[in-house]
Amino acid sequence: MTEVVLVNEQDEAVGTMEKMEAHRKPHLHRAFSIFIFNNQNEMLLQRRALSKYHSGGLWTNACCSHPFPDEAITDAAIRRLKEELGVYTPLEKAFHFIYQAEFDNGLYEHEFDHVFIGSYNGMLHPNPEEVADYCFKSMQEIRNDLELSPEKFTPWFKIALPYLEAYMQAKIAEENMAA
Numbered sequence: 001m002t003e004v005v006l007v008n009e010q011d012e013a014v015g016t017m018e019k020m021e022a023h024r025k026p027h028l029h030r031a032f033s034i035f036i037f038n039n040q041n042e043m044l045l046q047r048r049a050l051s052k053y054h055s056g057g058l059w060t061n062a063c064c065s066h067p068f069p070d071e072a073i074t075d076a077a078i079r080r081l082k083e084e085l086g087v088y089t090p091l092e093k094a095f096h097f098i099y100q101a102e103f104d105n106g107l108y109e110h111e112f113d114h115v116f117i118g119s120y121n122g123m124l125h126p127n128p129e130e131v132a133d134y135c136f137k138s139m140q141e142i143r144n145d146l147e148l149s150p151e152k153f154t155p156w157f158k159i160a161l162p163y164l165e166a167y168m169q170a171k172i173a174e175e176n177m178a179a
Helices: 019-024 073-085 139-148 155-178
Strands: 003-007 013-018 029-037 043-048 059-061 063-065 091-102 108-119 131-137
Touching: 003 019, 013 019, 019 108, 029 059, 029 073, 029 155, 043 073, 043 139, 059 063, 059 155, 063 073, 073 091, 073 108, 073 131, 091 155, 108 155, 131 139, 139 155
Parallel strands: 029 108
Antiparallel strands: 003 013, 003 029, 029 043, 029 063, 043 059, 043 131, 091 108
16 A cells, blocks of 8 residues: 655645545645756656556656655655666756646546656666656647647646746756856
8 A cells, every 4th residue: 555645735744645545535745746858958758658547648747756655755756767767867856836636537636746857868668557658859849749739748747847947947047147
C-alpha cells in the first residue's frame, strides 16, 4: 500500500493517506514534477502509459510522482526519474504551485507540486509500465502543440508550463544582470 503525504497550503505535513484514497477525494498532498532539457534546450516529454490510473496516453513532462512519507522531496524526484526513465541527473528545485484537477474516471489531483529542472543528453531506458513514448521538443513546438491539441496533455503540465517559462526567463534576466 503506497501512501502520500497530506499537506496544508504551506506544504506542512498534516498526515498520510493511501494514494488511491487521496485521489478519490481531493485531499491536498505533496507531489513533484521534473522537467528535463537537453543541450539543444529541448524539453523531454513523455507519453504516460495507457495503464496509468489516470491520464493514460497523455503527454506530460519528464516525470511526476509523490514522495514516500519521511522521504526528502529531492531524493524522491531522483528515485522516480531512475524508476520511470532509467536515468540519473542532478536536479535543481525551481518553484512550487498548487493545483486541482478532476478526471473522467472520478479521480482527482489536488497537489502541492514541487518543480525540479535538470539536464540530460544520454540514452533513456523508459519503464513501459510508466512511459508509452517520449520525445524532445523545443518550447515553441510544445506551445504550438498545446494550442492545436490541448487535450493531448496532462492538466498539471498545462498549468506548470507558464510557471516554468516565467522561472526560466527570470533566471536568464538574473544571469544577464550578473554578467
